[in-house]
Amino acid sequence: MNSLQMLNLEHNKLTGIIPQCLANLSSLQVLDLQMNRFYGSLPSNFSKSCELETLNLNDNQLEGYFPKSLSHCKNLQVLNLRNNKLVDKFPDWLQILQYLKVLVLRDNKLHGPIANLKIKHPFPSLIIFDISGNNFSGPLPKAYLKCFEAMNTVSQVNNDGSLSYMETILGYHVDNAIGNASYYDSVTVTTKGNKMALVKIPTMFVSIDFSRNQFEGEILDVIGELDALKGLNLSHNRLTGHIPQSIGKLTNLESLDFSSNMLTGVVPAELTNLISLEVINFSNNHLVGEIPQGQQFDTFSYDSYEGNLRLCGFPLSKKCGPEEPSPPSANKFWSDEKFGFGWKPVAIGYGCGTVFGVGLGYCVLLIGKPRWLVMIFGDQPKRRVTRKTRVRRRTHGSTRN
Structure with a gap:
């Protein structure tokens, strides 16, 4: 089927290994096999003439590594490999794909740091970047976050005021008639704390x-x-430090989740400028001080801030006031966090030492050595008395009975 442009077999119960020949179809623009039971590895022999624009293999049982031959697909716009069993590092070579708009790798077994590569404009067209539910580590990738051009300049609406959606134009030739048909990409995302299926992907949805x-x-x-x-x-990571004040510039932001990290400092007052914000979650961190008030912040519930023991103000029940006095130094001495052990091991150590010391002292006083120590803690030692015994010698002149 050398002229095949789209193959859509999604949401079935197909099983087995994905045929490698699908990667060699030079005319194929859309390959959608999501929500099946395919296993084995990804197709690994994408040709240099690859015309793929959409590759949806999500929600299968695929294993192994990313095929580097996928970089031959220069027109790729959507790559969705969510919810498989892939074990690999982050595919840095994907950054050269100039038209890639949607990259979803969530819920796999990917690992390692995401390197800050030296390329000038990595992922220039990316608008959806989802790598959640893996084992990525290290610092957040500064080079990527700094250079996402599309996340700065993406148009919100068309010239006529209508929404713009991602689409693939497919040409057809039927009964000597030539025409075009549109294929609209879809994706499932998690936003505002809920899973949402986008039947069409608006170009204004940046996440x-x-x-x-x-x-x-x-x-x-x-x-x-x-x-x-x-x-x-950015929730459920190990992030530290303060919440950047610069986030207050993101006036289009509707959902913000930094929960379950180790963030410190105050909630920046600049965030009250986010008038489009509908959901916020800063729970289970180490934030302090008063929660800002005004605009959207007056609508958020207790759940947005719980687990921050030093936060105060509405909507929490804890009122803001003078800081509580710090605990006495004795409590700090017994703190598990400072010394790494509690009072029980210390008490056991003191008890054993006391018993041993009393026993040793008793032995010293009993045997009388060392003498100088006995003289300090006890009486003068008694001198031994040597009794002299007279020996009666028998002589020949002794009286016989």
């Missing part, structure tokens, strides 16, 4: 989801430059 990984370090200020962002989820 980053790095949640449920092991990223560490601080949240980068450059995130505040991604003006078109509507969803930002």
Whole structure:
């Protein structure tokens, strides 16, 4: 089928290995095999003449590594490999794909850091970047977050005011008639705390989801430059430091989730400028101080801030006031966090030492050595008395009975 442009077999119960020959069809633009039971590895022999624009293999049981031959598909716009069993590092070579708009790798077994590569404009067209639910580690990728051009300049609507959607134009030739047909891509995303299926992907929907990984370090200020962002989820990582004030510039942001990290400092007052914000979640961090008030912040519930023991103000029940006095130094001495052990091992050690010391002292006083120690803690030792015994010698002149 050398002229095949689209193969859509989604939402079935197909099983087995994906035929490698599908990667060699030079005319194929859409390959959608999502929501089946395919296993084995990904197709690995994509030709240099690859015309793929959409590759949906999500929600199968695929294993193994990313095929580098996929970089031959220069026109690729959508790559969705969500919910498989892929075990590999982040495919850095995907950044050279100039037209890639949707990259979804969530819920696999991917691992390792995401390197800050030296390419000038990585992923220039990317608007949906979802790598949640893996084992990625290290700092957040500064080079990527700084250079996402489409997340700054993506158009919100068409010239006529209607929404713009991602689509693939398929040409056809039937009964000597030549025409075009549109194929609209779809994707399932998690936004505002809920899973949502986008039957059509609006070009205005710009989202980053790095949640449920092991990223560490601080949240980068450059995130505040991604003006078109509507969803930002960095929850369930190991991020530290403060919430950047620059996030207050993201006026199109509708969902913000930094929960279950180790963030410190205050909630920036600049975030009250986010008038489009519908969902916020800062729970289970180490934030302090008063929660800002005004605009959308007056609508958020207790759940948005729970697990921050030093936060105060509405909607929490804890009122803001003078800081409580710090605990006495004795409590700090017994703190498990400072010394790594509690009072029980210390008490056991003191008890054993006391018993041993009393026993040793008793032995010293009993045997009388060392003498200088006995003289300090006890009486003068008694001198031994040597009794002299007279020996009666028998002589020949002794009286016989």
